[in-house]
Amino acid sequence: MLPRCWVVASRVHAAAQRRSVVVNAGTGKFIVGGNWKCNGTAESVKSLVKELNSGKIDADVDVYVAPPFVFIPRVQKELNNKNYAVAAQNCWVSAGGAFTGEVSADMLADADIPWVILGHSERRALCGETNEFVGEKTKYALSKGLKVALCIGETLEQREAGTTLDICRAQLKAVNDVVTAADWENIVIAYEPVWAIGTGKVATPDQAQEVHAGIRKWCADNISPAIASKIRIQYGGSVNAGNCDELAQKEDIDGFLVGGASLIGEAFVTICNSAKHSK
Numbered sequence: 548m549l550p551r552c553w554v555v556a557s558r559v560h561a562a563a564q565r566r567s568v569v570v571n572a573g574t575g576k577f578i579v580g581g582n583w584k585c586n587g588t589a590e591s592v593k594s595l596v597k598e599l600n601s602g603k604i605d606a607d608v609d610v611y612v613a614p615p616f617v618f619i620p621r622v623q624k625e626l627n628n629k630n631y632a633v634a635a636q637n638c639w640v641s642a643g644g645a646f647t648g649e650v651s652a653d654m655l656a657d658a659d660i661p662w663v664i665l666g667h668s669e670r671r672a673l674c675g676e677t678n679e680f681v682g683e684k685t686k687y688a689l690s691k692g693l694k695v696a697l698c699i700g701e702t703l704e705q706r707e708a709g710t711t712l713d714i715c716r717a718q719l720k721a722v723n724d725v726v727t728a729a730d731w732e733n734i735v736i737a738y739e740p741v742w743a744i745g746t747g748k749v750a751t752p753d754q755a756q757e758v759h760a761g762i763r764k765w766c767a768d769n770i771s772p773a774i775a776s777k778i779r780i781q782y783g784g785s786v787n788a789g790n791c792d793e794l795a796q797k798e799d800i801d802g803f804l805v806g807g808a809s810l811i812g813e814a815f816v817t818i819c820n821s822a823k824h825s826k
């Protein structure tokens with residue numbers, strides 16, 4: 548069931564769709580995102596940015612960091628390391644209006660924020676975001692020229708029931724039902740098994756590889772072989788400076804989406820550079 552306010556918002560959506568901007572997110576480069584979630588103070592953000600500015604990241608890696616909304620202007624101003632793009636952690640499903648507490652994709656584009664993370668499992672679980680709602684959000688954000696890090700992944704119960712790939716496929720299908728094949732050029736998929744998020748229980752490289760390969764196959768069968776070969780699939784869930792190298796070696800792991808370790812400058816830089824030691 549779609550949230551009620553979405554039904555109202557969807558009317559605004561059609562007009563906005565016509566103003567599409569094409570930005571290619573599928574460059575094939577290793578890509579690492581830092582999801583700061585609801586963490587930080589003005590002081591801690593200042594020192595994290597300082598650490599990120601002084602860290603050296605391989606030129607061949609794309610990086611985005613997603614601070615809480617209130618800190619984004621500070622990060623845009625102070626993060627002067629060219630490797631980094633700024634991302635939002637969420638956006639609304641349509642243009643702005645009477646949606647208290649929300650931020651629209653139009654506002655993100657207007658504020659020069661090129662990326663948005665959508666479908667994070669915390670929003671699915673805590674804010675009731677359905678697969679369909681995430682699909683509509685993705686469609687709208689893409690129509691505004693944003694690049695989307697689309698999070699998918701199964702819970703522990705779903706993994707134990709053997710339905711991991713079914714869950715991921717259903718989450719991808721809800722997006723694919725409302726976007727075009729070309730839209731996928733601006734999407735990076737972040738596979739984040741819920742049981743591995745913030746638990747210290749990282750998926751083994753083989754577990755992650757198996758799901759990533761399944762996701763890529765689904766993309767080949769349901770979007771196009773061309774998209775499947777270039778779409779980037781990040782792994783997220785307890786990635787840290789100690790386990791990133793081994794994960795990065797896997798064929799279908801094209802980067803990471805990092806939570807806790809992205810709040811530690813040195814660890815995050817190490818994770819960004821894990822591509823150097825891979826493939």
Ligand SMILES: O=C(CO)COP(=O)(O)O
Nearest residue numbers: 582744745784785806807
């Ligand atoms: O949810 C995540 C990134 O979006 C992963 O979080 P952790 O790296 O803290 O497990």
